[in-house]
Amino acid sequence: MKKLKMIAISFWLLLPLALSSWATISARAQAEPFFKDKTIRIVVGFTPGGFYDRWARLIARYVGKHIPGNPEIIVQNMPGAGSVVAANYVYGVAKPDALTLGMPSSSIYMDQLVGRREVQFDVRRFNWIGTQDKRYMLFYMRSDTPYRSIDDVVKAKEPPKCGATGTVSTGYLLARVIEEALGAKFITVLGYPGGSKIDVAVERGEVICRGMDADPYFGREPFVSWRKKGFVRLLLQTGRKRDARAPDVPTLDEIMDQYKTPDISRRAAQVILAGAEFGSPLFVPSGTPSERVKMLRAAHAKSMNDPELLAEAKRGGWKWDLRPARSLKH
C-alpha cells in the first residue's frame, strides 16, 4: 500500500515535467520547416540537354535556397508522348506532397483539349508553380525565293515547301495556323528528326521555310551567320508585341487584323499559340497542401529575381524578358 502511494506521488510529481518535455518536442517539430532534409524532384518530360532540361537544371541550382528548410533539388528526365508520360506520372502516381514537381510541354493543355487517349490528367487541377520563359514563334523563308511577305505566300500559285519534324511541332502548328487564319497554303514536309536537320535541308534547298521558337533563332548558329548573310527573312512573329530583335517583322495579330480574320479562326489560333505563354512550366498535382504550394510559388518568384540565377542565365545567352503573361482576350 505504501509502495503504491509512492508511485502515485511520483507520477503526479513527474507529470508536469513529462508534459513540458512533450510540448517542447512538439513545438520544435511544428517550427521545423516541412522541406528541411527533404529532396524535391523535378520530373522533366523531355530528354537531357534540351531547352526544358536546361531550364529545370538551372532552377534546381537556385530555388532550394528560397524554400524554407533549403531542400535538395534533383532533376529526373521522363520523356515520352510529348511529355504526356511525365504529366500522367506527376498528376496521378507521385504523392501530392510537394516533393515531386512536373515540367511538361508548354502545349500540354492541347493534348487534353483535343482528347488524346493517353491523357490521364486534368490541367485545370494542376497547381502551377510558375514558368521562367515564353516561347514566341517566328516564321522564316529563304531570301532567294519570291515569297517576300505573308501576302506573297497567300497570293502564290505554288505553295512554298516548309520543313517540320512532326504534327505537334512548332513548324507544323504555325503553318496550319497561318493557313487557317490568313488563307495561305504551304506544303509541309514532315519527318525531319530535329530542327537542325530542317535548317540543313533549307541550306540545300530541299525546303525553303520553317516555323520555329524565336530564342534559338536569335541566339545560335546557323542563324547568326544566316542573318549576317541575309540568307533568310522573317515573315511573321507570334508575340503580342514585336520582338525588339525583329522590329520590322509583323506579328500574327497585326496580319490577322489586316486580313480581317473571322473571330472563330482568330480564337482557335490564339488557343493553339497560347502554349508560348507557358514556356517551361512547373506544377504539382492537385491535393498538394496549399501552404506548400504557396511556399513553392514564393520560392520560384524569388528565384526569378535571384542575381546569381540571372547572371548564370545571362552567361548561358538567355535574354530576360519581363513582359507580363498574355491574355487570350483583346
Added chain:
Amino acid sequence: MGPSTGEELEALTREIMDQPPEVIERVKKILGQ
C-alpha cells in the same frame, strides 16, 4: 524568356480550357484531328 507566376498560369489555363465547343472543334480541325 520571361517569368510568369503560378496564379497567372492558372488563370490562362482556365481561359483556354473554357473555350466554347465550336472553338475546340475548330482547333481539332486545324490540327487535322
